[in-house]
Amino acid sequence: MAKFLGNTLIRVGKKVVAIGKNYEAHAREMGALSAPKEPVIFLKPTTSYAREGESILLPAHIGSVHHEVELGVVIGKGGKDIDEDDWTKHVAGYVLAIDMTARDLQSKAKKEGLPWTPAKCYDTFLPISDFIPTTKIPSPHDVEIWLNVDGVERQRVNTGEMVHKIPFLVSHISRIMTLEEGDVIITGTPEGVGPVEPGNIVTAGIEGILEMTFPVATREYKRGSENSSFSNFLEHELMITMAVPIEFDTSRVLSRSYCPNCACTYMSFDPRRNTYCTSDCEATAKILRLEQINDESDSDDDQDGDVYLICVPKFDMNAINRQKRKQQSHRLSSPRDIPKRTMFYSGDAISY
Incomplete structure (x- = not known):
């Protein structure tokens, strides 16, 4: 019973x-x-x-x-x-x-x-x-x-x-x-x-x-207070944080983030202010906002580069713009090259 x-x-x-x-x-x-x-x-x-x-x-x-x-x-x-x-x-x-x-x-x-x-x-x-x-x-x-x-x-x-x-x-x-x-x-x-x-x-x-x-x-995803700048982005924008190690060419650096189209784990960042996926789907989107979020006060010894908050439009999964790009990308040499920070995929917090 x-x-x-x-x-x-x-x-x-x-x-x-x-x-x-x-x-x-x-x-x-x-x-x-x-x-x-x-x-x-x-x-x-x-x-x-x-x-x-x-x-x-x-x-x-x-x-x-x-x-x-x-x-x-x-x-x-x-x-x-x-x-x-x-x-x-x-x-x-x-x-x-x-x-x-x-x-x-x-x-x-x-x-x-x-x-x-x-x-x-x-x-x-x-x-x-x-x-x-x-x-x-x-x-x-x-x-x-x-x-x-x-x-x-x-x-x-x-x-x-x-x-x-x-x-x-x-x-x-x-x-x-x-x-x-x-x-x-x-x-x-x-x-x-x-x-x-x-x-x-x-x-x-x-x-x-x-x-x-x-x-x-x-479902509303929020981080921090109602007035947090992170909260303001969630309705229409996808947020990604990525490290750009100073010893690498910043024109092609792979981040530990998530493509909103195919959910692969690598998104590429280039100086033309585009974010595009490096897997088979190779989706592309114009960056809406690019903001450096670390400064000289950061004292994490494991951090060997700048950290950026990148905001791009959320993808329309039924009408996504797929552009084939064949470019060589450099992988980060070790996990130390990416600071231990939280990333956001459509507002979902993803820690690594």
């Missing part, structure tokens, strides 16, 4: 186990011929939870974000190698969940054969309802879940259409990883997934049981 009850039980959970393409129509919607024979399993952190009264926050730089309404199963008694026939002994109740997905990031990662964890794991990317005890849902494969955006219905399904049923999912997952008290399994979304934008109101429900509402807003 669970030591905790209701919403407290959810708060003590350590992970969210998510199931992909668990409805035939959604699998086809996503380009598959049919639902997979084995469950598609991925994880979301519990830090992605959003509760009613909070907003779904969309970072400005990640492109299209889609809603995916799902029935969630809350684990009461933990265990591993659970038999299908014993699944009810381990389930304390249910939640309604919305698996928010940064679709552009996910599609790009899939195309490149990379994990798509970032597309699923931003804060507030898993809005969930209050805990629903099993007494209110005696048959989890016979409830209707739905989702509206601004009052227009986008998704609706009876959970009986799940390909992989809950008893099998509990057993199957427990043979891969131990299920612990408070963990949540989200069981897949039906067809009708689609984008949301700041200003939308997302409403989802389980017919006859509950309804929940979440406004959608832009």
